[in-house]
Amino acid sequence: MPTHPTLADDATDPGGTTDGPPGTAPPPRSGGRPRRDREPVRPGLLAKIALMAVVNALGVFGVLAAWREGHVGILVSMLVLVLAADWVYFSRRTLPLKYVLPGLAFLLVYQVYVVGYTGWVAFTNYGDGHNSTQADAVSALLMQNERRVEGSATYPLTVVERGGELGFAIVEDGEARVGTAEQPMAVEDGATVDDGRVTQVPGATVLERQEVLARQSEVTDLRVALSDDPNDGSVRTQDARTGFVSVPSLTWDPDAETMTDVTTGTVYHATSDGWFESDDGQRLAVGWRVMVGLDNFRTAFGDERYAGPFVKILLWTFAFAILSVVTTFLLGLFLAITFNDTRLRGRRIYRTLLIFPYAIPGFLAALLWSGLLNRSYGFVNQVLLGGAAIPWLTDPWLAKASVLGVNLWLGFPYMFLICTGALQSLPGDVLEAAKVDGAGALRTWRSVTLPLLLVSTAPLLISSFAFNFNNFTLIYMLTNGGPRFADASVPLGHTDILISMVYSVSGLDGTAAKNYGLASALSIVVFVIVATISAITFKKTKQFEEIN
Amino acid sequence: MRRGIPAAAVTLGLTLALTACSGSGNDTSGDPTSQATGDGAGGSLVVWVDETRQGAVESAAAAFESENGVDVELVLKNFEDIRADFLAQVPTGEGPDLTVGAHDWLGELTTNGVVAPIELGDKTGDFEEVAVQAFTQDGQVYGLPYAIENIALIRNTALAPEAPATWDDAVAAGQAAGTPYPILVQTGTEGDPYTYYPLQTSFGAPVFVQNDDGSYTSELALGGEPGHAFATWLQGQSQAGVLSTDITYDIAVEAFKNGESPFIVGGPWMLEQFADLELSIDPIPSAGGMPAQPFVGVQGFYVSAQSDNALLANDFLVNYIATDEAQLALYEAGSRPPALVSAAETASADPITAGFAAVGAEAVPMPSIPEMGSVWAFWGVTQANIIAGTTEPVAGWDKMVADIQGAIGS
Numbered sequence A: 001m002p003t004h005p006t007l008a009d010d011a012t013d014p015g016g017t018t019d020g021p022p023g024t025a026p027p028p029r030s031g032g033r034p035r036r037d038r039e040p041v042r043p044g045l046l047a048k049i050a051l052m053a054v055v056n057a058l059g060v061f062g063v064l065a066a067w068r069e070g071h072v073g074i075l076v077s078m079l080v081l082v083l084a085a086d087w088v089y090f091s092r093r094t095l096p097l098k099y100v101l102p103g104l105a106f107l108l109v110y111q112v113y114v115v116g117y118t119g120w121v122a123f124t125n126y127g128d129g130h131n132s133t134q135a136d137a138v139s140a141l142l143m144q145n146e147r148r149v150e151g152s153a154t155y156p157l158t159v160v161e162r163g164g165e166l167g168f169a170i171v172e173d174g175e176a177r178v179g180t181a182e183q184p185m186a187v188e189d190g191a192t193v194d195d196g197r198v199t200q201v202p203g204a205t206v207l208e209r210q211e212v213l214a215r216q217s218e219v220t221d222l223r224v225a226l227s228d229d230p231n232d233g234s235v236r237t238q239d240a241r242t243g244f245v246s247v248p249s250l251t252w253d254p255d256a257e258t259m260t261d262v263t264t265g266t267v268y269h270a271t272s273d274g275w276f277e278s279d280d281g282q283r284l285a286v287g288w289r290v291m292v293g294l295d296n297f298r299t300a301f302g303d304e305r306y307a308g309p310f311v312k313i314l315l316w317t318f319a320f321a322i323l324s325v326v327t328t329f330l331l332g333l334f335l336a337i338t339f340n341d342t343r344l345r346g347r348r349i350y351r352t353l354l355i356f357p358y359a360i361p362g363f364l365a366a367l368l369w370s371g372l373l374n375r376s377y378g379f380v381n382q383v384l385l386g387g388a389a390i391p392w393l394t395d396p397w398l399a400k401a402s403v404l405g406v407n408l409w410l411g412f413p414y415m416f417l418i419c420t421g422a423l424q425s426l427p428g429d430v431l432e433a434a435k436v437d438g439a440g441a442l443r444t445w446r447s448v449t450l451p452l453l454l455v456s457t458a459p460l461l462i463s464s465f466a467f468n469f470n471n472f473t474l475i476y477m478l479t480n481g482g483p484r485f486a487d488a489s490v491p492l493g494h495t496d497i498l499i500s501m502v503y504s505v506s507g508l509d510g511t512a513a514k515n516y517g518l519a520s521a522l523s524i525v526v527f528v529i530v531a532t533i534s535a536i537t538f539k540k541t542k543q544f545e546e547i548n
Numbered sequence B: 001m002r003r004g005i006p007a008a009a010v011t012l013g014l015t016l017a018l019t020a021c022s023g024s025g026n027d028t029s030g031d032p033t034s035q036a037t038g039d040g041a042g043g044s045l046v047v048w049v050d051e052t053r054q055g056a057v058e059s060a061a062a063a064f065e066s067e068n069g070v071d072v073e074l075v076l077k078n079f080e081d082i083r084a085d086f087l088a089q090v091p092t093g094e095g096p097d098l099t100v101g102a103h104d105w106l107g108e109l110t111t112n113g114v115v116a117p118i119e120l121g122d123k124t125g126d127f128e129e130v131a132v133q134a135f136t137q138d139g140q141v142y143g144l145p146y147a148i149e150n151i152a153l154i155r156n157t158a159l160a161p162e163a164p165a166t167w168d169d170a171v172a173a174g175q176a177a178g179t180p181y182p183i184l185v186q187t188g189t190e191g192d193p194y195t196y197y198p199l200q201t202s203f204g205a206p207v208f209v210q211n212d213d214g215s216y217t218s219e220l221a222l223g224g225e226p227g228h229a230f231a232t233w234l235q236g237q238s239q240a241g242v243l244s245t246d247i248t249y250d251i252a253v254e255a256f257k258n259g260e261s262p263f264i265v266g267g268p269w270m271l272e273q274f275a276d277l278e279l280s281i282d283p284i285p286s287a288g289g290m291p292a293q294p295f296v297g298v299q300g301f302y303v304s305a306q307s308d309n310a311l312l313a314n315d316f317l318v319n320y321i322a323t324d325e326a327q328l329a330l331y332e333a334g335s336r337p338p339a340l341v342s343a344a345e346t347a348s349a350d351p352i353t354a355g356f357a358a359v360g361a362e363a364v365p366m367p368s369i370p371e372m373g374s375v376w377a378f379w380g381v382t383q384a385n386i387i388a389g390t391t392e393p394v395a396g397w398d399k400m401v402a403d404i405q406g407a408i409g410s
Helices: A043-069 A072-090 A095-122 A134-144 A209-214 A216-221 A295-302 A304-340 A347-354 A362-372 A379-384 A396-424 A428-436 A441-469 A472-478 A498-505 A516-545 B012-021 B051-068 B079-092 B103-111 B121-126 B129-134 B167-176 B193-201 B224-239 B249-257 B268-274 B310-321 B324-334 B341-347 B351-361 B372-388 B393-409
Strands: A146-148 A154-162 A165-172 A175-180 A192-194 A197-200 A234-237 A242-248 A250-253 A258-261 A267-270 A276-278 B044-049 B071-076 B098-102 B143-150 B152-156 B208-210 B216-220 B263-266 B279-282 B295-304
Touching: A043 A072, A072 A095, A095 A516, A134 A146, A134 A250, A154 A175, A154 A197, A154 A234, A165 A197, A165 A234, A209 A216, A209 B310, A216 A234, A216 B310, A242 B121, A295 A516, A304 A347, A304 A396, A304 A441, A304 A498, A347 A396, A362 A379, A362 A396, A362 A472, A396 A441, A396 A472, A428 A441, A441 A516, A472 A498, A498 A516, B044 B051, B044 B079, B044 B310, B051 B071, B051 B310, B051 B324, B079 B098, B079 B103, B079 B295, B098 B103, B098 B310, B103 B143, B103 B295, B129 B143, B129 B295, B143 B310, B143 B324, B143 B351, B152 B268, B152 B351, B167 B263, B193 B224, B193 B263, B193 B372, B216 B393, B224 B372, B224 B393, B249 B263, B249 B268, B263 B268, B268 B351, B279 B351, B295 B310, B310 B324, B324 B341, B341 B351, B372 B393
Parallel strands: B044 B071, B044 B098
Antiparallel strands: A146 A242, A154 A165, A154 A242, A165 A175, A192 A197, A234 A242, A250 A258, A258 A267, A267 A276, B098 B295, B143 B295, B152 B263, B152 B279, B208 B216
């Protein structure tokens, strides 16, 4: 833990006022010696040291834990964050950073890193078949293609150590045989066989179970040739109790980056798109992750099966997002104005009741509504409409209406809250002035109240638009995108929005091979759309502020 | 972080020492005597289980722990999350050593190289053939099976004393019983092709062409005449009011529980709800004249391809989970017939289990090839639309086959 030589000099209030009295230059230092006699230690400083001790303890704990788990990335970032925190809070020259650092740290970890990672994945082929590195793919392929010799026996097996080398001792036809990686199995007359198992081998130690477990990867990697002829295969074990004979059918040449099928002689080369491919186009099953540049973006716009549905879904996404914002805002505003009227009794109770839909988690509410709107058994049809069979969620237009209706129910309390807040903070003198000028209620509302209201609520409306544009939860839980397009050849439906389309196209819903690269690329496209619209709208809303 | 370090013990030196001991497996400089303490240095096995299986695996793990002096750490997960999490976490080296799973994940797990083969050795013959078959790909076995599940016809004996021979008999018996529903088949607005599969196979329209050894090719077999016959039959049944998209799983189970139908097509997972009914488990009646073969799902344990404890993991599976005790404990937990023949015989003392097992013996394994994902996407919705009357059966079925073909080809 780095400490500061002039800790006692550094007297910062807990409230974080400036270093030293305002308006005076910091006292000149005399030879760098701390002037403890003049400046008593303040309680704020003690509090700061205690807090920083906790931060450092947490940081060190994180670093150690990351060390134990072997996470270099987490370890380095924890170290950097802790050192940065220490420097910022114990240095005299970093006053602005003292305020900014916590937010900055969380921004980096939770936003910048995540967005950066998504951006990186968009340029890779991460997905089914490309799940990991080439090394992992090679080891998986070797593992999958090492086959037990047909009809070969299994042997009771013991792990031994001879001359510092691990070996296996097996029992075949009552005879003990011992071998190591270098020496094939050979009959060992001096060995003791007890209960069908080798228990002692001269010149070698039989490993105890615990010793075997301590070296288990060595034991599972060990292959002992059955004889001098490699075609006989070699003995291996998976549980250090029984051995069986297997032959590999693939071999890996790390220098040439090729896999060779020893039975057919086919050579598979590593390709730039992360597969092992033979000259005649045969592929091995497991690939690995590589950078593919803009391929994912090309794929996203290159499949003509998606062309028709994409346009419909894009239009519906805009309609859904805009209508959701407009309807929730209007209803919320209407209720806010109603309950702002001082003549109304029991306003508090009403206001509390109105928060209910907002307090129920969206996941749950959407699911509940999908049950309520069931055509034959739903509460809405059965009880409210006396047994009508209205296809609320299975007719294209009604499903769209239902989605908007449920979103209105979920969203109006939020708008009600912000409008209530905005209305109560309107300056009374302006309204007074309007009245003096002879404006009626409607005119006052149109020219004074609404513009002033929009100044404070416009940014929230934009964020609501962005949220609804990506409101995956509601769609997924309520209709799951249904009803399906009857004329499309892809599993998409009338209430799918862009983000639920991305979920389906990239196979995350299990209807196709998973493709995280494509999903990330499409998310970036969605981000560009939302960001552009938000930026334009923010610019437009600046004109409201000129009223003030 | 999988293991918390007791705060009191956190000192740099100790941690460094531990790290040196529990190194990444290639590190053999550790002194063996310091590793026999069973504090995870000699290996600790991380197993992902879901809530149902937790207790059963725990008891098997207890015996294993005491005999080998190692820790078995069970991590409780939602069954639905295991597949994706396993795929994502194994490559990072942070995944489990073992996980419970279903056999139809196999295609995806091997394509991504996250699962290691298991050598059952002489034990292969101790398991039901269909169970080992389901976990076999290219002649390699990738999982240790512990339970077999399939649907059957669950009959309320108070309402229908006789098992129906054909679908029409079942409908007639249901109507004679005077209950609101002649027979319950869960459908929903997106369809339920898994539950409808035995009815489809009874028309001779399996989903993929099967090889001789029971594995599937990616060649579709659900089109053509048999498929058209099934689609037309679906339309007829819905017009007759027997099948409806309004019947979801919850509604079907609730209705059967309340005695509103003598028959329901369903699996052992429903039985908990029907505890106070007199039940009989019968084969699903054929609608198209051929045997009605449902899908068999086999559940088992997978070993991670990146496990540092492969030896422990295999030992635990082959010598502790493949025992009557463990398999019966898992059976008690999930009420699905065990995959180990001897355990299955014990479990078959219960007529209900025996009934499901008898249907399962005639069934076909659910395809585990990756192409299956593309089939589900269109299959259920098409069936639901035919039943709802929004799609013309033959044309709709043909379009579905073409769409699936397009999705597989892309």
